Amino acid sequence: MADSPNRTAADPNEEIMRATYRALQEHGYADLTIKRIAEEYGKSTAAIHYHYDTKDDLLAAFLDYILDQFQNTVHEVETTDPEQRLDLLLDKLLVDAQDHLDLLVAILEMRSQAPYKEAFRERFQQNDEYVRYMLSTVIDQGIQNGVFNDVDAEHAARALMTIVDGGRTRAVVFDEEASLATARQTAEEYVTAVLAVEQSGDG
Amino acid sequence: MADSPNRTAADPNEEIMRATYRALQEHGYADLTIKRIAEEYGKSTAAIHYHYDTKDDLLAAFLDYILDQFQNTVHEVETTDPEQRLDLLLDKLLVDAQDHLDLLVAILEMRSQAPYKEAFRERFQQNDEYVRYMLSTVIDQGIQNGVFNDVDAEHAARALMTIVDGGRTRAVVFDEEASLATARQTAEEYVTAVLAVEQSGDG
Numbered sequence: 001m002a003d004s005p006n007r008t009a010a011d012p013n014e015e016i017m018r019a020t021y022r023a024l025q026e027h028g029y030a031d032l033t034i035k036r037i038a039e040e041y042g043k044s045t046a047a048i049h050y051h052y053d054t055k056d057d058l059l060a061a062f063l064d065y066i067l068d069q070f071q072n073t074v075h076e077v078e079t080t081d082p083e084q085r086l087d088l089l090l091d092k093l094l095v096d097a098q099d100h101l102d103l104l105v106a107i108l109e110m111r112s113q114a115p116y117k118e119a120f121r122e123r124f125q126q127n128d129e130y131v132r133y134m135l136s137t138v139i140d141q142g143i144q145n146g147v148f149n150d151v152d153a154e155h156a157a158r159a160l161m162t163i164v165d166g167g168r169t170r171a172v173v174f175d176e177e178a179s180l181a182t183a184r185q186t187a188e189e190y191v192t193a194v195l196a197v198e199q200s201g202d203g
Numbered sequence: 204m205a206d207s208p209n210r211t212a213a214d215p216n217e218e219i220m221r222a223t224y225r226a227l228q229e230h231g232y233a234d235l236t237i238k239r240i241a242e243e244y245g246k247s248t249a250a251i252h253y254h255y256d257t258k259d260d261l262l263a264a265f266l267d268y269i270l271d272q273f274q275n276t277v278h279e280v281e282t283t284d285p286e287q288r289l290d291l292l293l294d295k296l297l298v299d300a301q302d303h304l305d306l307l308v309a310i311l312e313m314r315s316q317a318p319y320k321e322a323f324r325e326r327f328q329q330n331d332e333y334v335r336y337m338l339s340t341v342i343d344q345g346i347q348n349g350v351f352n353d354v355d356a357e358h359a360a361r362a363l364m365t366i367v368d369g370g371r372t373r374a375v376v377f378d379e380e381a382s383l384a385t386a387r388q389t390a391e392e393y394v395t396a397v398l399a400v401e402q403s404g405d406g
Contacts, residue, residue, distance in 0.1 A: 028319060105318050112315040114376045115308050116231060124376050159389040162382070166369025173317045173327050179365070186362040186393070193396035 016041055016048060017065045020058060025102045029109035034058070059110065060119040066103070067127040074134060082142035086191060089134060093164045094184040098177055108172045132157040139195065148195045156195060163187045219244055219251060220268045223261060228305040232312035237261070262313065263322040269306070270330040277337060285345035289394060292337060296367045297387040301380055311375045335360040342398065351398045359398060366390045 019040035027036055034055055038045045052058040073096070077088045097104060114121035135157035142148030167183020170176065222243035223235075230239055237258055241248040255261040276299070280291045300307060317324035338360035345351030370386020373379065 030316070030319070105315075108315045111372065111376045112308075112312045113233070115378060116233070121376065121378070128377065155385065155388070158382075158385045159392065162369035162373060162386050162389050163365055164369070165372045165376075166365035166367070169314065169368045169372045170365060173314045173324065173368075174331065175318060175324070179361075182358065182361045183365050185358070186365050189362065189397050190389070190393065194392050 013051065013061075016051060016058070017062055020062045021066075021103070024062075024106040029059075029106045029113075032059075056117060056119060060123060063110065063120065063123040066107075067123060070127070071130060074131070080141075082138050082145055083147055083191075083196070085138045086135070086142070086195075089138065090160065090164075090184060090187050090191075093131070094167055094180050094187065097168060097171070098180055101171065101177065104168055105172050108169060128161060132161055135160055142195065147197055149197055151195060159190060159194075160187055163190065215250075216254065216264075219254060219261070220265055223265045224269075224306070227265075227309040232262075232309045232316075235262075259320060259322060263326060266313065266323065266326040269310075270326060270333075273330070274333060277334070283344075285341050285348055286350055286394075286399070288341045289338070289345070289398075292341065293363065293367075293387065293390050293394075296334070297370055297383050297390065300371060300374070301383050304374065304380065307371055308375050311372060331364060335364055338363055345398065350400055352400055354398060362393060362397075363390055366393065 016037070019037050019042075022040045023032055023037045026040075027033075032055065034045050034048055037058070038048050041048060048058065052061065074089065074092055077085060077092065079085050079088065110120050111124060114124055132154075136153040139148060139151070139153040139156050143150055143153065163183050163186050167180050167186075170179035170183070219240070222240050222245075225243045226235055226240045229243075230236075235258065237248050237251055240261070241251050244251065251261065255264065273295075277292065277295055280288060280295065282288050282291065313323050314327060317327055335357075339356040342351060342354070342356040342359050346353055346356065366386050366389050370383050370389075373382035373386070
């Protein structure tokens with residue numbers, strides 16, 4: 001997620017973000033310090049403080065960075081068929097996450113601090129709005145194409161994000177990658193049983 | 204949840220647990236100290252250290268305490284009709300939680316520490332197993348009574364807990380009580396569309 005080869009590695013900001021990612025993987029959020037990020041960065045703490053006043057400022061920028069990358073991967077979903085597109089979006093949200101379990105751990109720590117840190121909460125909110133917009137748009141398309149029932153697309157998008165967030169939380173708390181697969185299957189069941197127009201067996 | 208009038212208030216352990224609850228509500232997990240718990244307890248920190256060596260020991264006991272209380276409220280669900288019983292269990296998990304949002308905040312903080320603190324992870328795991336057992340038992344009953352489809356009850360229980368945990372996480376991160384209502388509706392849709400045997404309109 002944070003190692004896109006298309007980015008210019010010479011960009012100091014990009015390098016600080018990568019160093020933050022590695023430091024988070026290694027130490028987690030609670031034990032993260034500017035010093036540890038500087039060690040990964042290979043420069044002094046002053047070189048980081050030149051860009052960011054506090055650890056929280058840096059982490060807010062890091063959230064922007066990974067949420068931006070996540071939104072780029074969502075943009076790569078190119079098919080316009082609503083059922084296929086919804087499938088691929090749910091894969092991005094739940095299957096791809098399996099490769100970044102250590103990042104999910106750090107993100108749950110930051111999410112748990114959202115009640116205390118507005119900069120975190122704002123970013124999680126923005127990302128959630130973005131993903132829900134993508135989901136509700138494709139659900140609306142499916143309704144118009146007659147493949148989905150005439151449901152409340154806004155609610156259906158929230159329902160799917162509830163399943164996504166549940167799977168991610170459980171994967172971290174129980175150290176159980178299978179929680180993501182369970183959530184993916186639950187989302188599939190929701191799409192098939194609640195959203196999809198029933199196929200008549202009598203043709 | 205932590206103010207059951209049936210308990211003996213004179214029990215020092217019970218009083219420490221209640222003090223911990225109030226301190227968590229006021230300061231959250233990250234800023235919780237034995238000193239702050241002692242202030243709520245109205246005694247010295249030594250009086251707490253007499254019972255608990257460390258803050259983490261005390262918090263593990265606190266998790267036992269609230270999970271025990273939660274399990275007691277689940278036991279109060281007396282109806283044996285599978286559909287009604289499943290409904291009431293989901294209400295306990297998602298509707299009753301609305302009265303304890305500040306506790307949900309502290310619990311999400313502790314959940315996010317589960318990867319680092321085995322004592323926390325064990326307790327969350329035990330509680331999850333307990334609730335999933337309650338859910339899968341009632342789903343199995345419904346299958347035997349012919350009101351639920353012949354689904355994998357183990358998976359269905361995990362699916363419902365994914366929705367429960369998603370709703371709770373979102374309620375905390377987005378400071379949004381409505382996330383619990385959305386999750387309750389999603390669970391209802393799952394029960395109706397995936398579990399319940401379709402009522403034939405032609406009957």
